[in-house]
Amino acid sequence: MxxxxxxxxxxxxxxxxxxxxxxxxxxxxxxxxxxxxxxxxxxxxxxxVERRVEVVGYLLDDASPEQIRVARRELGALPAVEEVRYVSKTEALANARRDLVEFSNVYGDLRVNPLPASFHLRLREGFRTPQAAAGVAGGLAAYPFIEEARFGDEWVERxxxxxxxxxxxxxxxxxxxxxxxxxxxxxxxxxxxxxxxxxxxxxxxxxxxxxxxxxxxxxxxxxxxxxxxxxxxxxxxxxxxxxxxxxxxxxxxxxxxxxxxxxxxxxxxxxxxxxxxxxxxxxxxxxxxxxxxxxx
Known part of the structure; x- marks a missing residue:
């Protein structure tokens, strides 16, 4: 004291x-x-901004509900994946009509939905790197019913x-x-x-x-x-x-x-x-x- x-x-x-x-x-x-x-x-x-990094895989139209369910479960179990969101063809068209107002007339007159269903994979913290995103995209593209997988490699690298x-x-x-x-x-x-x-x-x-x-x-x-x-x-x-x-x-x-x-x-x-x-x-x-x- x-x-x-x-x-x-x-x-x-x-x-x-x-x-x-x-x-x-x-x-x-x-x-x-x-x-x-x-x-x-x-x-x-x-x-x-990094939390918005996603790997997107576009599905072929002949993908079955069972294939989609199994793939969604397997992708969600990957260490690098935080969340798997499935967007159906109907939801993709609704999103396009809402977000792309300038093309609303075009999408409104369609009789056949040209947009594919897709998987949106959000990555966990610590895996939001170009290498990790490329690895997840490669695994996603390996499924036979995935037409294309992309993650915006240039944007992620920047x-x-x-x-x-x-x-x-x-x-x-x-x-x-x-x-x-x-x-x-x-x-x-x-x-x-x-x-x-x-x-x-x-x-x-x-x-x-x-x-x-x-x-x-x-x-x-x-x-x-x-x-x-x-x-x-x-x-x-x-x-x-x-x-x-x-x-x-x-x-x-x-x-x-x-x-x-x-x-x-x-x-x-x-x-x-x-x-x-x-x-x-x-x-x-x-x-x-x-x-x-x-x-x-």
Whole structure:
């Protein structure tokens, strides 16, 4: 309890300096929080598109109900397949009339339905790659009553490339922002420790042990980092709310209303990491200050 009491006493003795330190820590982490918010939503958007990846197999007209039933059961048991949906010829024509309005007159005058029945296979997460989709399409095409199986290989390849590019960019930029945040947090906490260098020297003169001297500063650094992390969290949340409110209802921008907030794990981990970072920065600074006093 003594380290906590002395850390709180240190905040009371120099509230302005402590406030500046917390503000500096918070502002340095805001950039990282905003980047995390953008990266999370980009990743969620790509994942949403990936969930729509399907392998489609078109059936011959002479496929029997028993063949369809057996094939549907076997395809649904594949490790890569999440869902198998069968679209009959009648349903395919109804979908075409609904979705292709410009051809409604053509489809409305038909006496014979020219559209084939089809299987639509949705892939599981982790199997939405060009290789996995090609493998499922090959297995589907092996059935003798399947006329053609396709999955839009060029589109899937581009989507997979976009995922790799987004991941690489996020790692590179996130690492850069994290390094800058670490340096700024370390500088802010170090300034607070250096401002009380005389206090450390006096404690050494009266015979206080190093551990006795360091512990209050470690607690103070942890509290400073925690407070700065909460400030960054609050500013990031306000920016998120303001952004959604600003673009809500704009024509063509309805997607902004679906922007997702950061996952709870990210939020909790970020605040705890800020606290740990503040404590590490305080440990480094007070160790240097204690060593300098001994050297003097």
């Amino acid at each position: 003594r380290p906590l009491r002395e850390a709180l006493a240190g905040f009371r003795r120099a509230p302005l300096l402590c406030g500046l330190s917390i503000g500096a820590v918070g502002l340095s982490l805001v950039i990282l929080g905003l980047f995390g918010l953008v990266a999370h939503n980009i990743g969620a958007a790509i994942s949403d 989507l997979f490339s976009l995922r790799r590019l987004a991941t690489g960019t996020a790692v590179a930029l996130g690492s850069g922002f994290a390094i800058v945040a670490v340096l700024l947090v370390g500088t802010a906490v170090r300034m607070a420790v250096l401002a009380r260098g005389e206090e450390i020297e006096i404690m050494q003169i009266v015979g206080a042990r190093d551990g006795y001297i360091r512990r209050p500063y470690l607690v103070e650094g942890a509290i400073t980092g925690l407070a700065g992390g909460l400030v960054a969290l609050g500013v990031t949340r306000l920016a998120y709310i303001a952004f959604r409110t600003r673009f809500a209802g704009f024509d063509g921008l309805d997607g902004f209303e679906a922007l997702a907030w950061l996952p709870d794990v990210w939020v909790g981990g970020g605040v705890l990491a800020a606290s740990a970072l503040g404590m590490l920065a305080a440990a480094f600074s007070v160790n240097r200050e204690v060593g300098r006093a001994y050297g003097a």
